[in-house]
Amino acid sequence: MKRAKNCGWIALGCLCLSLGTVGLALPMLPTVPLYIATLFCFARGSNRPHRWFQKTSLHRKHLEPFLRTKALTLKSKIAVMASLTLLMGIGCFMMQGLLAAQLVLAAVWAFHVWYFTVRIKTLAANR
Numbered sequence: 528m529k530r531a532k533n534c535g536w537i538a539l540g541c542l543c544l545s546l547g548t549v550g551l552a553l554p555m556l557p558t559v560p561l562y563i564a565t566l567f568c569f570a571r572g573s574n575r576p577h578r579w580f581q582k583t584s585l586h587r588k589h590l591e592p593f594l595r596t597k598a599l600t601l602k603s604k605i606a607v608m609a610s611l612t613l614l615m616g617i618g619c620f621m622m623q624g625l626l627a628a629q630l631v632l633a634a635v636w637a638f639h640v641w642y643f644t645v646r647i648k649t650l651a652a653n654r
Contacts, residue, residue, distance in 0.1 A: 533571075533572045533573055534572070535572070536568045536569070536571040536572030536573075537568070537569065537572035537573060537576055539564075539568045539572075540564075540565050540567075540568030540569040540572060540576060540580075543561045543562070543564040543565040543568060544561075544562070544565040544580070546561050547559075547561030547562045547564075547565060552614075553614060555614075555615070555618075555635065559593055562586065563594075565580060566580060566581070566586075596648075596650060597647075597648060598647060598648035598649060598650045599643075599647055599648075599649065599650060600649070600650045600651075601649050601650075604643050604644070604647070604649060607643060608639070608640060608643055611636065611639050611640075612636065612640075615632055615633075615635070615636045618632055619632050619633065
C-alpha cells in the first residue's frame with residue numbers, strides 16, 4: 528500500500544513538472560505554483576526525485592530565487608509580462624467572433640499583470 532501511495536505521489540509530481548514546464552512557454556499555466564507542487568509531490572513520494580528536481584536548471588533558474596526571496600527582478604517581471612501579453616494577444620486574435628472567450632482571456636491577462644506588478648515584490652538588479 529505504501530509503495531502504491533508513493534508511486535501516486537511521484538506520478539502526480541511528474542504531471543505537475545510537465546505542466547509547469549509547458550507553462551514556461553504558455554503563460555496561462557502557472558509555472559512557479561506547479562513547480563512548488565512538483566516539489567511537494569516528489570518529497571511525499573520519495574527523497575530521490577525530490578533531490579533530483581532540486582538539482583535541475585529549471586528549479587535553480589525559475590523556482591529557487593523566487594522561493595528564497597518571494598520576489599523577482601524587474602527584468603524577470605518584464606520578460607514574464609511581455610511573453611504573457613504576446614501569447615494572450617495571439618490567443619485573443621485567434622478567437623475573433625468569440626467575445627465571451629476574449630473577455631475571459633482579457634480578465635486572465637489583467638489578473639496576471641496586476642499580480643506581477645502589485646503582489647510580487649521587485650528586487651534590485653544585481654550589478
